[in-house]
Amino acid sequence: MAKTKISDLGSRDIALSAGGEVRKSAIADGTAKPGDLVGITDADGKAVQMGTGGVDYYTGILDNDYKTAEDTAIPVGTIVSIIIPRSGRLYRSKCLDFGGAAVQGAAVKLGTGGAVTFDAAIENATFGYLNKAIVDDDTVCEWRAK
Numbered sequence: 001m002a003k004t005k006i007s008d009l010g011s012r013d014i015a016l017s018a019g020g021e022v023r024k025s026a027i028a029d030g031t032a033k034p035g036d037l038v039g040i041t042d043a044d045g046k047a048v049q050m051g052t053g054g055v056d057y058y059t060g061i062l063d064n065d066y067k068t069a070e071d072t073a074i075p076v077g078t079i080v081s082i083i084i085p086r087s088g089r090l091y092r093s094k095c096l097d098f099g100g101a102a103v104q105g106a107a108v109k110l111g112t113g114g115a116v117t118f119d120a121a122i123e124n125a126t127f128g129y130l131n132k133a134i135v136d137d138d139t140v141c142e143w144r145a146k
Contacts, residue, residue: 002137005071006035006092009132009142012064016142017089023081024059030076034064035094035140036114038082047080049114058110060084061093085145090131095141106130108143116141 006012014035015021026040026047038047039059050058063081065074074080085091094115102118108128111117118130128143 002097002135002139003141004137004139006064006140007070009092009140012066012070014061014063014092015083015089016091021089022084022086023063024084026059026080026082028074028076028078028080031073032062032080032114033071033073033094034062034068035092036062037093037110037116038062038114040082047082050110051112051114061091062114085128087145090142090144091128092140092142095134095139097137097139100136102130102134102141104130104133108141108146115139116143 027045029046029048032038032047032049037050039050039057041048047062060082063083068074096111096115096117106118107126108116109125128145131142131144134141
């Protein structure tokens with residue numbers, strides 16, 4: 001069965017490692033969902049999905065908002081928390097379904113639409129490694145930051 005929401009991986013938690021996380025606050029733009037890779041726009045301080053325009057740099061992973069239903073965009077204007085991944089720590093996020101499986105240890109890279117993508121080749125663009133293998137049609141994944 002394909003995993004299409006964060007809770008399909010075991011819980012709604014985004015950051016899985018013990019201890020505190022480094023976080024930044026922003027304002028929800030009304031389109032980003034928990035688990036999306038986001039950047040913060042300079043113009044208005046909103047958290048925007050990577051690869052959708054309006055933001056040029058990656059900030060982190062949009063954390064869960066328990067007041068919002070799972071797999072639902074956080075309402076515009078809501079103050080949100082963005083988790084900034086740190087080396088060696090474990091995270092869950094949205095990933096691209098690229099039409100096949102990816103093995104544990106595959107390189108995690110920035111994709112489009114607020115998701116990560118995978119590649120067997122390790123290169124400068126690699127920012128983590130897949131912690132659990134995924135199958136075709138999975139759109140969420142668990143990865144360890146590089």
